[in-house]
Amino acid sequence: MGKLDAKIPAGPLAQKWTNYKATTKLVNPANKKKLEIIVIGTGLSGAGASSALGELGYSVKTFCYQDSPRRAHSVAAQGGINAAKNYQSDNDSVYRLFYDMIKGGDFRAREANVYRAAEVSNQVIDHYTALGVPFARDYGGTLNTRSFGGVQVSRTFYSSGQTGQQCLLGTYSSLNRQIKSGNVKMFPRREMLDLVLIEGKARGIITRNLVSGEIERHSAHAVVLATGGYGTIYFLSTLAVNSNASAAWKAHKKGAFFANPSFVQIHPTSIPQLNEFQSKLTLMSESLRNDGRIWVPKTKGDKRHANDIPEEERDYYLERRYPTFGNLVPRDVASRAAKERCDAGYGIGETGLAVNLDFRDAIKKQGKKAIENKYGNLFEMYRNITGIDSYVEPMRIYPAGHYTMGGLWVDYELMTTIPGLYSIGESNFSDHGANRLGASSLMQASGDGYFILPNTINNYLSGEISVPKISTDRLEFAEAEKASIERLNKLISIKGKKNAGSFHKRLGKIMWDHCGMSRNEAGLKEALKLINELKEEFWKELNVTGSLNEVNPELEKAGRVADYFELAELLVTDALNRKESCGAHFREEYQTPDGEAMRNDEEFTYVAAWEYAGEGKPPVLHKEELKFEEVEMKVRSYK
Amino acid sequence: MSKVLFASISKKFVMALAGLFLLTFLPVHLIINFMLLKSDPAPFNAAAHFMATFPLVKIFEIVLMAAILIHVTYGIFLQISNWLARPVGYVSGSKAETSFFSKFMIWTGATVLTFLVLHFFNFYFIKLGLVEGDPENFYSVAHDLFRIPAYNYIYLACFVMLGFHLYHAFSSAFQTLGLNHRIWTPIVKKIALFYAILIPAGFASISITLWLFS
Amino acid sequence: MKLTLKIWRQKNASAKGNFETYQMDNVSPEMAFLEMLDSLNKRLVEEDKDPVAFDHDCREGICGSCGMYINGHPHGPVPAITTCHLSMRFFKDGETVWIEPWRAKPFPVIKDLIVDRTAFDKIQIACGFISVNTGSAPEANNILIPKKISDEAFNSAICIGCGACVAACKNASAMLFVSAKISQYALLPQGRVEAKERVRAMVDKMDEVGFGSCSNTGACEAECPKQIKITNIARMNREFFKAF
Ligand SMILES: Cc1cc2nc3c(=O)[nH]c(=O)nc-3n(C[C@H](O)[C@H](O)[C@H](O)COP(=O)(O)OP(=O)(O)OC[C@H]3O[C@@H](n4cnc5c(N)ncnc54)[C@H](O)[C@@H]3O)c2cc1C
Numbered sequence A: 001m002g003k004l005d006a007k008i009p010a011g012p013l014a015q016k017w018t019n020y021k022a023t024t025k026l027v028n029p030a031n032k033k034k035l036e037i038i039v040i041g042t043g044l045s046g047a048g049a050s051s052a053l054g055e056l057g058y059s060v061k062t063f064c065y066q067d068s069p070r071r072a073h074s075v076a077a078q079g080g081i082n083a084a085k086n087y088q089s090d091n092d093s094v095y096r097l098f099y100d101m102i103k104g105g106d107f108r109a110r111e112a113n114v115y116r117a118a119e120v121s122n123q124v125i126d127h128y129t130a131l132g133v134p135f136a137r138d139y140g141g142t143l144n145t146r147s148f149g150g151v152q153v154s155r156t157f158y159s160s161g162q163t164g165q166q167c168l169l170g171t172y173s174s175l176n177r178q179i180k181s182g183n184v185k186m187f188p189r190r191e192m193l194d195l196v197l198i199e200g201k202a203r204g205i206i207t208r209n210l211v212s213g214e215i216e217r218h219s220a221h222a223v224v225l226a227t228g229g230y231g232t233i234y235f236l237s238t239l240a241v242n243s244n245a246s247a248a249w250k251a252h253k254k255g256a257f258f259a260n261p262s263f264v265q266i267h268p269t270s271i272p273q274l275n276e277f278q279s280k281l282t283l284m285s286e287s288l289r290n291d292g293r294i295w296v297p298k299t300k301g302d303k304r305h306a307n308d309i310p311e312e313e314r315d316y317y318l319e320r321r322y323p324t325f326g327n328l329v330p331r332d333v334a335s336r337a338a339k340e341r342c343d344a345g346y347g348i349g350e351t352g353l354a355v356n357l358d359f360r361d362a363i364k365k366q367g368k369k370a371i372e373n374k375y376g377n378l379f380e381m382y383r384n385i386t387g388i389d390s391y392v393e394p395m396r397i398y399p400a401g402h403y404t405m406g407g408l409w410v411d412y413e414l415m416t417t418i419p420g421l422y423s424i425g426e427s428n429f430s431d432h433g434a435n436r437l438g439a440s441s442l443m444q445a446s447g448d449g450y451f452i453l454p455n456t457i458n459n460y461l462s463g464e465i466s467v468p469k470i471s472t473d474r475l476e477f478a479e480a481e482k483a484s485i486e487r488l489n490k491l492i493s494i495k496g497k498k499n500a501g502s503f504h505k506r507l508g509k510i511m512w513d514h515c516g517m518s519r520n521e522a523g524l525k526e527a528l529k530l531i532n533e534l535k536e537e538f539w540k541e542l543n544v545t546g547s548l549n550e551v552n553p554e555l556e557k558a559g560r561v562a563d564y565f566e567l568a569e570l571l572v573t574d575a576l577n578r579k580e581s582c583g584a585h586f587r588e589e590y591q592t593p594d595g596e597a598m599r600n601d602e603e604f605t606y607v608a609a610w611e612y613a614g615e616g617k618p619p620v621l622h623k624e625e626l627k628f629e630e631v632e633m634k635v636r637s638y639k
Numbered sequence B: 001m002s003k004v005l006f007a008s009i010s011k012k013f014v015m016a017l018a019g020l021f022l023l024t025f026l027p028v029h030l031i032i033n034f035m036l037l038k039s040d041p042a043p044f045n046a047a048a049h050f051m052a053t054f055p056l057v058k059i060f061e062i063v064l065m066a067a068i069l070i071h072v073t074y075g076i077f078l079q080i081s082n083w084l085a086r087p088v089g090y091v092s093g094s095k096a097e098t099s100f101f102s103k104f105m106i107w108t109g110a111t112v113l114t115f116l117v118l119h120f121f122n123f124y125f126i127k128l129g130l131v132e133g134d135p136e137n138f139y140s141v142a143h144d145l146f147r148i149p150a151y152n153y154i155y156l157a158c159f160v161m162l163g164f165h166l167y168h169a170f171s172s173a174f175q176t177l178g179l180n181h182r183i184w185t186p187i188v189k190k191i192a193l194f195y196a197i198l199i200p201a202g203f204a205s206i207s208i209t210l211w212l213f214s
Numbered sequence C: 001m002k003l004t005l006k007i008w009r010q011k012n013a014s015a016k017g018n019f020e021t022y023q024m025d026n027v028s029p030e031m032a033f034l035e036m037l038d039s040l041n042k043r044l045v046e047e048d049k050d051p052v053a054f055d056h057d058c059r060e061g062i063c064g065s066c067g068m069y070i071n072g073h074p075h076g077p078v079p080a081i082t083t084c085h086l087s088m089r090f091f092k093d094g095e096t097v098w099i100e101p102w103r104a105k106p107f108p109v110i111k112d113l114i115v116d117r118t119a120f121d122k123i124q125i126a127c128g129f130i131s132v133n134t135g136s137a138p139e140a141n142n143i144l145i146p147k148k149i150s151d152e153a154f155n156s157a158i159c160i161g162c163g164a165c166v167a168a169c170k171n172a173s174a175m176l177f178v179s180a181k182i183s184q185y186a187l188l189p190q191g192r193v194e195a196k197e198r199v200r201a202m203v204d205k206m207d208e209v210g211f212g213s214c215s216n217t218g219a220c221e222a223e224c225p226k227q228i229k230i231t232n233i234a235r236m237n238r239e240f241f242k243a244f
């Protein structure tokens, strides 16, 4: 594979997308019906793409592992979705949204893609509103916004604390309309096991029917991965417990480059781990930081109840370190600062791995009612889980693995390095650089699905109109199917003693300790060693009960964990390679004297796209140099 | 269109309407029954005669019978399909907080229906000439019946059941007809309680008085 | 604490199924209910026995995957939460806990505690949408909606499609679920355009797939983890009559 070509259209930044759309090749409506597209994933990106492609008249087959497309993890997003509507007349614009994202991503994202994401954001809001998504409104009947995630304008549209759910249900409804029309065929409870290539092009997938256990072949003219993020590589994260990287990883092993795998966002405000059995960390929306103040005691190991610690003995460390942004610094900064305090011994609670998020002052100033109106459901959720009433004592929070900026490398058209294989939403790497700003992922996933992919995929498919329906009897399908079955049987035949979940938990701990919020060379090398040891143990001591031909969650889990071992190695390798601190990637060796991240633009202004080189061989690094034509690279400062 | 007529909601709609209609008849019947308390049989028999012969009432009677028939058959049909929708039940039962009486509507309804059949044999069928008796002297028929203790037991038990049935039915009918309102629904529920106690208590008071004091 | 679990085990859709008893000796009150089952499953795998299958995903009360009938209540004894949010601190030491799958003809058991809820999807496919093509939407603020109405639509829209309403209802009726969706669209001007077709198609499908009908018992409302109100059902009925 030669040089990476991002296929960025010529012309000024603001004109690129318009120009692209005006000149790209199209597919005649009569031919669309004959062209089949497989979409894996039914989050905002996958369901959005399926709907839009169905509306255009393509024959779409859509897959998800849940029992219903409505349950994709986009459903869990709380805070909101950005758009450059400038409804508040606060100087917002497409350019400003673009700039905030580029800067927030610490100048490690591709300008043209980011600009386009900002550009389509307004259409996304229009579309959701038309679909009946009940966004919050003002008394005059217009849409309301709030400010979110470390920016100075109010551009985040929201539906209480359930924005993701409302957007996803809107998307699900448009998907249903296409299912009814017959343009989309839905395959729930299917897990993609492998990608099938014919003459180098993506032509289909192998899936396992999670009810019957049957291994199935599906063919198409193009394949779209919309499989979400891989944050569960840390075991404990804010993702759904069944979220996985397997589909993307299989594509990677078939030739799709994996970009910036080590860029993982750790969200600062999640409910801390309470005990060793915990399976999941619940996010407390970032919006809480608008009114809550974060602090730890000034004395190490102070075990007094938070309410008994007087004002002068509290360290509001974010306000102290970042007077301008205070508690509203971006996520990576807030997370690291919390870790720094806890590592230094100031953390609270039994584990010492938590900090206070205190609403005392806000309640005093605005009244309990006002706070209840804004965050009632979050306080309720917090109490359900922890039993603590945050109206009278502070919440305890701690950072948690949350979002993966890294993902499959895609060009401007969202095509991976495999012709005919696309990647959209969180599963690709493209728009968030080294750190994602709040409320920009729903925006990107929806934009990718509804407005971008349906406009770029024609360019490829216009060359495929003469290709007849692809037969699944072809040798390539048979081989891929055989390999998938062999692998599953191998997992079943180990017959050790331990369940897959226990390995996942241990892998997660290695990743969190050595490749989490802050990383260093020695730790990363240690991690590689530990991952390998654990992987060996996995392939010796795993037990998968039951068989291939039945409902078998243990088998599903085992397959996902096995892939995570391989991805974990790549993630650590990438972190080792990137000898700089940028965004969420913090290498301890590269920091300023006061502990801030230090980028190395000279050497690392590139996307690290990794090519799979085969079992046991080190991956090959390809660099996509990032050129910033519109913006000037600055040191990101929130002081 | 035919689909719409046989939709579950339509069936419930018809059932609710029929039920509400039956609710209007009960007070009328009760008022006539109060005449049984008089020692003079004439007013009661006159009222009964009027009910049996006045043309408008005759039409009303047909509608009433139809309402009963519809209410009962639809009730039974819906209940069967509801049972079919839950072929396997729960071992741990149901501990949800619900309107208690709603769970037994089919049984309270069935009791009331049984009573109705008995009642028809005693009165209505006589009037229609299906059963032997004097339709012009229901007063004494009633007085004779209420002298039998067993009849009174059955009568009272059935009216308790009717009360249970009415209590849920009253407000439920409004909900089914789509009439649920922040302010009005709680009031309707209060009226339902009032109605469900008053009507059966009225009928029962007559039977008890006749049984014990005459 | 110690618990005795009585769990419905059923190998597959056509198998007969029965309750199995499991002794749990080491349950921490800090565990979530599903984590308690995770620990049981870990033990079962170590003993090379078939673990208990159940649906779950987000584990934060929003995806609607999880759902078990626990001691007489869908999602367990605590109101307004899903099974995944149920904490073990609500159980007593020594308690016997019955765990059953949702029971309804349109929700056949797939395995153990997993049921097939595609009947819900079928109802939504029937017309649970607003017909608008990508790209043809008007500018969002051209549609003005009073805040009160929009908030009310939101309160209906938060249904997570878990099926607890069906599980709770003695008639296995899906009216709370269906009416929540119908209400959301009926309240919004965007949804009014197709209101008649929608309510007819969705009610039709609801009957066709075999759900029972509502007898206004209110179990659904009492057990719904998202506190969807039965006023939605009244609204659906109204919409249905209007659609004649
Ligand atoms: C708790 C939480 C809160 C968040 N809050 C916000 C927010 O406020 N604002 C914001 O902008 N972003 C937020 N995000 C991020 C955002 O929600 C996600 O990045 C985004 O929704 C991802 O959408 P997606 O379509 O890419 O993937 P997902 O919604 O994750 O969907 C993935 C799909 O892929 C399918 N799938 C995966 N693997 C396979 C396989 N092997 N076979 C078959 N199917 C498969 C799944 O079934 C699923 O349908 C939040 C994320 C989390 C976890």
Ligand code: SF4
Pocket (backbone or CB within 6 Å): C158, C159, C160, C161, C162, C163, C164, C165, C166, C176, C177, C180, C223, C224, C225, C226, C227, C228
């Ligand atoms: S109405 Fe409530 S109980 Fe029924 S599916 Fe929706 S959220 Fe679940």
Ligand code: FES
Pocket (backbone or CB within 6 Å): C055, C056, C057, C058, C059, C060, C061, C062, C063, C064, C065, C066, C067, C082, C083, C084, C085
């Ligand atoms: S697992 Fe998602 S709601 Fe419980």
